[in-house]
Amino acid sequence: xxxxxxxxxxxxxxxxxxxxxxxxxxxxxxxxxxxxxxxxxxxxxxxxxxxxxxxxxxxxxxxxxxxxxxxxxxxxxxxxxxxxxxxxxxxxxxxxxxxxxxxxxxxxxxxxxxxxxxxxxxxxxxxxxxxxxxxxxxxxxxxxxxxxxxxxxxxxxxxxxx
Amino acid sequence: xxxxxxxxxxxxxxxxxxxxxxxxxxxxxxxxxxxxxxxxxxxxxxxxxxxxxxxxxxxxxxxxxxxxxxxxxxxxxxxxxxxxxxxxxxxxxxxx
Numbered sequence: 091x092x093x094x095x096x097x098x099x100x101x102x103x104x105x106x107x108x109x110x111x112x113x114x115x116x117x118x119x120x121x122x123x124x125x126x127x128x129x130x131x132x133x134x135x136x137x138x139x140x141x142x143x144x145x146x147x148x149x150x151x152x153x154x155x156x157x158x159x160x161x162x163x164x165x166x167x168x169x170x171x172x173x174x175x176x177x178x179x180x181x182x183x184x185x186x187x188x189x190x191x192x193x194x195x196x197x198x199x200x201x202x203x204x205x206x207x208x209x210x211x212x213x214x215x216x217x218x219x220x221x222x223x224x225x226x227x228x229x230x231x232x233x234x235x236x237x238x239x240x241x242x243x244x245x246x247x248x249x250x251x252x
Numbered sequence: 253x254x255x256x257x258x259x260x261x262x263x264x265x266x267x268x269x270x271x272x273x274x275x276x277x278x279x280x281x282x283x284x285x286x287x288x289x290x291x292x293x294x295x296x297x298x299x300x301x302x303x304x305x306x307x308x309x310x311x312x313x314x315x316x317x318x319x320x321x322x323x324x325x326x327x328x329x330x331x332x333x334x335x336x337x338x339x340x341x342x343x344x345x346x347x348x
Contacts, residue, residue: 142259149262156269163273167280174287181290188297194328195304201324202311209320215310222303 199226 206212220227308325315321 142255146259146262149259149266153262153266153269156266156273160269160273160276163276163280167276167283170280170283170287174283174290177287177290181294184297185293188301195300198304198328199307201327202307205321205324209318212314212318212321215314216307218310219303219307222299223307 195223196226199223200228203228 202212202216206216311321311325315325
């Protein structure tokens with residue numbers, strides 16, 4: 091007994107089409123296979139056509155979406171540009187006037203601060219505006235004098251023995 | 253033949269549209285940023301002028317009871333040296 095025969099007994103039987111035994115059967119087999127391949131190719135062609143149609147449809151939808159977004163963005167852009175062109179000269183003019191009046195404000199605040207140094211009761215009025223005109227004030231905030239009426243009353247001493 | 257051209261043609265138009273959209277968006281962004289900067293300036297100028305005006309009116313009110321402040325105020329209330337010019341109209345908000 092050879093080794094191949096002993097292995098052949100142990101291996102499972104081969105699956106798949108059994109090779110044709112005669113020429114007629116071979117022809118019939120290949121004819122059938124050719125028919126099946128033609129059907130599969132036709133089916134694949136139809137699938138390619140369907141996929142192409144779907145892709146073009148998707149692209150068209152994207153184009154419509156992009157076009158809508160374009161219209162919206164361009165409209166917004168034009169609106170903002172118009173507003174900017176309208177606002178810029180006005181703000182420039184406003185800024186120029188403000189720059190001219192700025193030294194006067196600074197001088198005015200300095201004069202008031204000098205006045206408040208000798209008249210302490212004006213200090214609260216000056217300090218009230220300090221947060222909004224911080225850049226024009228010189229020196230740290232001066233605490234306002236406390237009127238005698240607002241001074242806290244003297245705490246009475248604790249009674250002894252308790 | 254025409255069917256084969258539709259896909260690339262639509263794709264090309266879509267890419268061009270996307271590029272246009274990108275350009276418009278970038279331009280819109282920078283314009284809006286500049287507009288906000290200008291508005292911030294307007295707000296700063298207006299708030300400073302309002303505060304200065306309030307300080308002037310408080311000082312005038314104080315000077316009614318304390319005439320010693322009058323010389324200081326009169327120095328700045330002369331024509332052309334008013335510390336607070338009349339308030340300018342603020343630009344409207346951007347339409348978003």
